[in-house]
Amino acid sequence: MPVTTFEFAEKYRYQNGFGSYFETEAVSGALPIGQNSPQKPPYGLYAEKLSGTAFTAPRHENQQSWLYRILPSCAHPPFSPAGDGALKSDKLVDSAKLEYIPNQLRWDPFDHDEQTDFVSGLRLVAGAGDPTLKQGIGIYVYAAGKSMDQRSAFYSADGDFLIVAQDGVLDIRTELGWLLVRPMEICVIPRGIRYQVHLPSGPVRGYALELYQGHFTLPELGPIGSNCLANARDFQAPVASFSEDFGITASEGPNTYTITSKFNNSLFQTKQAHTPFDVVAWHGNYYPYKYDLGRFNTIGSISYDHPDPSIFTVLSALSDHPGTAIADFVIFPPRWLVAENTFRPPWYHRNTMSEFMGLIAGEYDAKKGGQGGFMPGGASLHNVMSGHGPDAKSFEGASNAELKPALVGKGSCAFMFESCLMVGVTPWGLKTCKKVQEGYTEESWGGVRTHWKKPEG
Numbered sequence: 345m346p347v348t349t350f351e352f353a354e355k356y357r358y359q360n361g362f363g364s365y366f367e368t369e370a371v372s373g374a375l376p377i378g379q380n381s382p383q384k385p386p387y388g389l390y391a392e393k394l395s396g397t398a399f400t401a402p403r404h405e406n407q408q409s410w411l412y413r414i415l416p417s418c419a420h421p422p423f424s425p426a427g428d429g430a431l432k433s434d435k436l437v438d439s440a441k442l443e444y445i446p447n448q449l450r451w452d453p454f455d456h457d458e459q460t461d462f463v464s465g466l467r468l469v470a471g472a473g474d475p476t477l478k479q480g481i482g483i484y485v486y487a488a489g490k491s492m493d494q495r496s497a498f499y500s501a502d503g504d505f506l507i508v509a510q511d512g513v514l515d516i517r518t519e520l521g522w523l524l525v526r527p528m529e530i531c532v533i534p535r536g537i538r539y540q541v542h543l544p545s546g547p548v549r550g551y552a553l554e555l556y557q558g559h560f561t562l563p564e565l566g567p568i569g570s571n572c573l574a575n576a577r578d579f580q581a582p583v584a585s586f587s588e589d590f591g592i593t594a595s596e597g598p599n600t601y602t603i604t605s606k607f608n609n610s611l612f613q614t615k616q617a618h619t620p621f622d623v624v625a626w627h628g629n630y631y632p633y634k635y636d637l638g639r640f641n642t643i644g645s646i647s648y649d650h651p652d653p654s655i656f657t658v659l660s661a662l663s664d665h666p667g668t669a670i671a672d673f674v675i676f677p678p679r680w681l682v683a684e685n686t687f688r689p690p691w692y693h694r695n696t697m698s699e700f701m702g703l704i705a706g707e708y709d710a711k712k713g714g715q716g717g718f719m720p721g722g723a724s725l726h727n728v729m730s731g732h733g734p735d736a737k738s739f740e741g742a743s744n745a746e747l748k749p750a751l752v753g754k755g756s757c758a759f760m761f762e763s764c765l766m767v768g769v770t771p772w773g774l775k776t777c778k779k780v781q782e783g784y785t786e787e788s789w790g791g792v793r794t795h796w797k798k799p800e801g
């Protein structure tokens with residue numbers, strides 16, 4: 345059977361809401377009414393449940409979706425370790441190979457790679473914990489020049505992927521439908537969901553955070569009230585969209601579809617005869633979604649002093665300890681600075697949390713940009729208790745600036761993956777990528793001048 349995708353009818357339509365319970369059908373009548381698992385679901389579809397939390401997780405945490413598909417996803421030959429064409433050794437590594445170092449690190453922009461697709465172009469830069477224990481995070485950069493094969497799909501059994509598009513457009517086909525993700529947009533693909541990444545506008549580069557435990561939530565707003573920061577209605581989930589390519593049985597026909605599984609930071613593959621993108625309808629609250637960072641409603645000081653960057657949290661992955669996140673995704677979008685009689689940029693600080701930063705576009709107000717500085721597509725890591733803050737030039741500029749209202753970061757956006765975990769760097773991140781800036785600390789803070797004036801007498 346030919347592959348027929350409901351391309352234009354269903355591609356760029358979304359359902360809006362964060363943590364919502366959605367239902368969508370690409371063919372009218374495909375969703376069973378009043379029950380999840382009828383003896384015979386409509387149109388001969390199979391009912392398949394996808395659980396994102398334990399069955400018994402409390403209601404407010406419980407995440408699951410019911411998929412109604414042409415063939416169940418279990419119908420495939422066994423997986424075997426993926427060959428050299430896919431990610432190997434130095435690209436994905438187990439936690440034993442991570443190096444934990446207190447030095448502040450900064451990377452030049454990571455290279456584009458025209459030869460890879462999204463999966464073979466993923467590089468683990470840093471991480472913490474262990475996917476087998478469902479504890480920790482992985483921090484990636486990706487670079488790709490090719491769309492994934494039309495007959496391939498990838499999923500991670502290790503965790504949810506938060507993808508930050510920095511350069512180029514990702515057109516992502518997921519089992520649950522399509523998501524178009526452009527620079528200044530992000531998406532989250534939850535654990536287990538199969539997807540395929542197309543590059544409609546050429547090469548891409550960006551960042552990703554994999555969350556081995558739990559799921560992302562919206563931060564509490566406390567006294568801010570019931571709106572602001574990222575508003576729930578601005579998160580967008582796909583509508584159902586499917587292809588038809590199958591035999592009379594699941595194994596009839598040539599095994600032309602490759603499924604790649606990321607499982608304990610190793611890749612496994614199988615080939616099956618039927619398309620994995622055959623979900624005709626789904627309902628539930630476990631789904632991929634996208635968010636346009638331009639919709640973030642930024643809050644800041646309108647009197648004095650620089651608030652903590654938690655006011656810029658888009659999404660948070662909570663630990664069991666209230667207020668202490670396994671990972672916060674924080675952005676520094678364009679905003680007005682109006683605080684008076686104060687030092688406006690970030691203060692010098694040491695943090696019990698680790699701070700991995702990337703730059704989507706423009707310049708970050710606390711660091712020089714340009715060659716050798718903090719540049720779009722580059723990154724920095726200020727680990728647990730590693731001191732950092734504005735570089736010497738930014739400090740001198742800000743402490744002598746006229747304090748009139750100023751728009752900072754026009755056309756720019758930095759972001760931070762902030763984690764309560766100590767983050768280790770992979771051999772690829774430290775050496776193979778060849779992007780670590782040797783002179784980072786000396787250049788930034790070696791020239792910080794002494795202004796101390798001892799009072800006389």
Ligand SMILES: O=C(O)Cc1cc(O)ccc1O
Pocket residue numbers: 650651652653689690691699710726732733760
């Ligand atoms: O270190 C950084 O540049 C990130 C950061 C920004 C800020 O405004 C306050 C604290 C902080 O860690």
Ligand SMILES: [Fe+2]
Pocket residue numbers: 693695699726732
């Ligand atoms: Fe910081």
